[in-house]
Amino acid sequence: MAHDLTTQLAVLGGGPGGYTAAFRAADLGLSVCLIEQGGRLGGVCLNVGCIPSKTLLHAASVIEEARDAAAFGVSFAPPRIDLETLRSHKARIVTQLTTGLDSLCAARKITRLTGHGAFVDPHTLLVSSQEGDVRVRFDHAIIATGSRPATLPGCPEDARIWDSTAALALTTVPKRLLVIGAGIIGLEMAQVYRALGAEITVVEPQNQIIPPADRDLVQPLFLKLKKTYRICTETRVAGMTATTNGIEVTLAGKTDAAELFDAVLVAVGRRPNTENFGREALGIDLDGRGFIPVDDRQRTAVPHVYAVGDVVGDPMLAHKAAHQGKVAAEVIAGHASVFAPRAIPSVAYTSPEIAWMGLSEKEAAQQGLAVDKGKFPWGASGRALSAGAGTGVSKILCDPDSGRLLGAGICGQNAGELIHEAVLALEMGATAEDIGLTVHAHPTLAETLAFAAEMVTGSITDVLPPKKPARTR
Structure with a gap:
């Protein structure tokens, strides 16, 4: 028998959003x-x-640093x-x-239900679990059901073919690991398993690793990885058996081959969980x-129902979901809040890390926008060189x-920490x-962003200034 519960706000999904x-x-x-249908809060981000x-x-970085x-x-x-x-x-x-x-x-006296929630009408959720059903009547609702790993059509079911969750379980270290998808998730897991001893092959249908980022940002990482990985860009998986x-894989495109791997990681993106909750x-x-x-x-489209996180669009990032969750809660509580960031940072926690925010050169070219670019090489940074970075x-x-x-x-050590100065500046x-005139401590990695700004204004002294008139102050 279902029993009833009444609340001002029902939140479906216990992830970051x-x-x-x-x-x-x-x-x-x-x-x-x-x-939350899982046993623990935190969603995919925290749990898997x-x-x-x-x-x-x-752990992988410690192994790598010790070797280097x-x-x-x-x-x-x-x-x-x-x-x-x-x-x-x-x-x-x-x-x-x-x-x-938990x-x-x-401490906040939130009523927490564990089970599968589904809307039965615009003001009612039915939460089903082994303990029974609970009918939740609400004034407002927030949908925060997250996303799941995307799959490859025709991919056989086998314990040696992993998604990101299976890879993180770390049940074994295969001798030969194929990573399908050279995005952030694929390259991060490749780094872990390479440090643990696996031979890595990466397949990516586009013409570069981490396709959303500008090529000059990923190039330092690519040059490093290709020394120890086999990276096949402009290549797709044509078959898998x-x-x-092992897993026999047929590759087609720039690289044509049929090879055997001990395990395969499918890291081709994520799909929003927009079904099976009574939408x-x-x-x-x-x-x-x-x-x-x-x-x-x-x-x-239903005024008293809100949605946040991966189900509302890219980028599928925990920090975006969390900010949207705050906005939705504040609006429901009567506050004048909006989600209108000028930039949302993205970070690949590879070695070196890659982080970017705001407009990319790719996007500027697509939009026909002229930009002034300032780029500072870390080979001219005393702090980077002293740290082997x-x-x-x-x-x-x-x-x-x-x-x-x-x-x-930024491509380099701790890029994910350094990018936030740029986010705030934007x-x-x-x-x-403004950035160039802000005094940065020396020697630091952070000052490389100021040097990049000085490349734009023409006031750089740590390398030769670009061949254009310096901007006057």
Whole structure:
């Protein structure tokens, strides 16, 4: 028998967008019911995505740094890797963070339901679980159902063919690993398994790795990876067969081959979870790309129903979802809040890292926009060279007339930390001159962004200035 529960706000999905919305709404005085079908809050990001992958990437970076230290005259014995200990370490971090979310949820007196939620009408959700059904009646709802790994058509079902979740389980280290997709997820997992001893082949149908980023940003990473990986761009998987000895894969395109791998990671993107939660009962249609349309207040076509995160469109990033969750909660609580960022940063936690935000050169060319570009090579950075991180570049794009920052990208150590100065600068309407005149500590990696700005203004002294008149102050 179903029993009823009444709340001001029902949140469907307990990932970064959902739990952030629930927590913010509770802080603003709303009664909140948070519904998550998994046993733990945090969604894909915390449980089988961002956090466990960064834990394994840190282990991989330690292995790599120890190996590279030989160039400084410091040598270590080859690492002894205990997979069980590494898995346990990963699990402890996830548990610590999910337990923290449980405590925050309870402290805010949020009603939490575990089960599959589906709308039965515009003001009712039915939550089903082994313990029974709960009918949740609400004034407002937020859809935050996230996304799942995309699959390849015709891909056989076999335990040796992985998605990102299976790869993060770290059950074994294959001798030969094929990674299909040279995006962020594929290259991050390739780095983990290469450090653990696997031979890596990467296949990418487009003409470069990390296709959304500008080619000059990914080039330093590509030049490094091709020394230890086999990277096949402009190549697709034409066939895949599971055999006793491994997974037979036929490659077609720039590289034509038929090869045998011990495991295959399919990392060809993600798909929004827009089905199986009663969307039809709400009368909400999807857009041409399969996302739920929303306005800048995260409202769907049904005024009291909101949607946030991966289900509303790219970029499918946890930090975007969290900010949208706050906006939706604040709007529901009566605040004048909108989601209108000028830039959302993207980061590939490879070695070196790649981070970018705002307008890219690709987008500028597609839109026919003229830009002033400033690019500073890390080979001229004292801090980068002293840290063995001279392979990298910092780049900014500015409006030729006003000098205002339009976009930026960094390839290098800790790029994911460094990019946020550029994000803030763009949000605040800063110019290349503003960035260049901001005193940065020396020697730091952060000053490479200021040097890139000085390349635009012509005031650079650490390398020869570009051949154009320097801008006057």
